[in-house]
Amino acid sequence: MKHAFVTGCLVLALSACTEFSTMYQPGKTKTERNVDQAQCNRFASDNYPPRIVTDWWPIYNAEGRVIGQRPESYDINEGPRYTAARNCMKERGYARVTIPYCKDEQIAGRSYAPITVAPELSPNICGLRTDNGRVIIDLNKPL
DSSP states (O other): OHHHHHHHHHHHHHHHHHEEEEEEOTTOBHHHHHHHHHHHHHHHHHHSOOOEEEEEEEEEOTTSOEEEEEEEEEETTHHHHHHHHHHHHHHTTOEEEEEEBOOHHHHTTOOBOOOSBOOOOOTTEEEEEETTEEEEEETTOBO
């Protein structure tokens, strides 16, 4: 059981290195997507503001007697707020997609210009990590 858990964690960690997930709509720039996301986040926050509740959980001693309480606070609107923001983006034409990171052998010393307008996704589209964050490139269009 322990080995399966460790193996599962390693697979999950490695998959995070090979692709990234983002809200995507062909024809939109990164700035347009950020503005739409901000507007959807604002809409969701206005409709589902933080609502913090505190639960008190008993603390037991070795004999099973309650010897204290432990508070646990959480926002009961966090899930609905996230769902509202995601649905707002879907209504604006975005979809959650997974874009693979470019492999070293695909780049092979060539230079590529970042794509500024989201293209239709195809196997030649991949992501690169740069000092300025993630960018998307088209492997069919080296500089």
